[in-house]
Amino acid sequence: MSDAASRLGTKLPVRVIFHMDIDSFYPSVEIRENPTLKRKVVIVGADPKDGKGRGVVVSSSYEARKLGIRSGIPISRAYRLSPDAVYLRPNFALYSNVSKSIMKLLRSFADRFEQVSIDEAFLDVTEKVGGSYERARDYAITIKTELETKEKLTCSIGVAPNKSSAKIASDFQKPDGLTVVTPDQLKRFLAPLPSRAISGIGNKTEEFLESIGVKTIGDLQKIPGKDLVKYFGKTGVWLWGVANGLEQIEVKEKPMRSLGAEHTFEKDIEDKAELFSKLEELVDRLHKRVVSASVNFLVVGIRIRFTHFQTFSREHTLPTFTTDKEVILSEAKNLLREFEKKKDKVRLVGVYVSDFRQVDRQEGPRESLESWVSE
Numbered sequence: 057m058s059d060a061a062s063r064l065g066t067k068l069p070v071r072v073i074f075h076m077d078i079d080s081f082y083p084s085v086e087i088r089e090n091p092t093l094k095r096k097v098v099i100v101g102a103d104p105k106d107g108k109g110r111g112v113v114v115s116s117s118y119e120a121r122k123l124g125i126r127s128g129i130p131i132s133r134a135y136r137l138s139p140d141a142v143y144l145r146p147n148f149a150l151y152s153n154v155s156k157s158i159m160k161l162l163r164s165f166a167d168r169f170e171q172v173s174i175d176e177a178f179l180d181v182t183e184k185v186g187g188s189y190e191r192a193r194d195y196a197i198t199i200k201t202e203l204e205t206k207e208k209l210t211c212s213i214g215v216a217p218n219k220s221s222a223k224i225a226s227d228f229q230k231p232d233g234l235t236v237v238t239p240d241q242l243k244r245f246l247a248p249l250p251s252r253a254i255s256g257i258g259n260k261t262e263e264f265l266e267s268i269g270v271k272t273i274g275d276l277q278k279i280p281g282k283d284l285v286k287y288f289g290k291t292g293v294w295l296w297g298v299a300n301g302l303e304q305i306e307v308k309e310k311p312m313r314s315l316g317a318e319h320t321f322e323k324d325i326e327d328k329a330e331l332f333s334k335l336e337e338l339v340d341r342l343h344k345r346v347v348s349a350s351v352n353f354l355v356v357g358i359r360i361r362f363t364h365f366q367t368f369s370r371e372h373t374l375p376t377f378t379t380d381k382e383v384i385l386s387e388a389k390n391l392l393r394e395f396e397k398k399k400d401k402v403r404l405v406g407v408y409v410s411d412f413r414q415v416d417r418q419e420g421p422r423e424s425l426e427s428w429v430s431e
Contacts, residue, residue: 081175242301247274318406352377
């Protein structure tokens with residue numbers, strides 16, 4: 057550890073952070089509802105239509121992942137890899153209800169709680185376990201047991217002094233894993249892992265890091281903070297903190313960014329009447345999600361993709377917050393009319409709302425590392 061990191065480390069409070077990730081959430085919920093699917097290759101996503109389907113895999117069971125079938129790959133490719141798999145269309149209403157129940161359970165175990173997706177959350181449990189990592193392990197086992205008993209689902213939990221390391225730890229042993237990394241183990245735990253293990257490092261960043269000789273987090277730990285700032289700007293400060301196990305971003309509840317619904321057509325369409333008809337269906341689906349989430353929205357937007365994957369987004373900010381379905385429909389149609397005269401066929405259309413405020417709830421108000429990385 058550098059002198060700067062050592063001195064900073066002595067100033068950091070001991071925290072105990074959990075990152076919880078439900079194992080293969082969508083397929084696991086489907087298997088819970090239909091136990092005959094257990095141990096089968098289950099793929100949630102578009103209809104494969106005997107290998108001719110459009111769209112992508114939304115999620116897959118671990119049996120499917122062993123075959124190379126992961127979220128985001130074309131459903132046609134998944135079918136080629138496993139034509140005998142069980143293919144299911146997503147049931148988002150079911151997944152949302154299960155997620156709400158899970159998150160309510162997890163909140164009861166946390167001092168501070170932050171849901172980051174439908175199936176992931178951070179829990180700051182420092183006070184609950186008195187800062188003890190030995191107690192934290194038992195506490196994590198208690199959470200896993202409660203989840204399996206009440207929701208019939210398993211999860212993987214990473215335990216570490218900060219959010220970034222806890223997330224890396226939760227990926228370390230899946231499914232149904234538990235990885236505890238104490239403060240004194242943290243740098244050694246991170247060092248041999250590939251730089252890509254850091255959430256937020258994508259293909260381009262990984263390629264750049266490899267070009268300067270960085271393949272592992274340990275390699276990253278050896279680079280002075282000031283050099284990372286030179287390469288990445290302010291992001292370099294964050295990257296230096298994560299690599300050295302010193303990231304200290306607080307666990308806190310964050311509002312949803314947006315809610316949306318979209319549709320990929322089986323065949324690209326040119327009939328604008330069909331396009332607007334599908335938009336009405338999407339608005340109806342989206343409005344049900346808005347009501348379920350108990351939020352007002354201020355922004356309405358649309359997304360449209362054409363045959364050659366040209367994709368456009370447009371949005372409009374309303375004069376006041378609302379939950380009105382007709383407002384969504386009217387604004388979405390107005391935004392979509394910009395593309396009425398475009399001759400290209402349409403592949404996908406979507407609608408979304410954002411900038412939320414809770415219904416019937418008063419509107420709430422909306423240790424830096426920088427001085428250390430320059431040393």
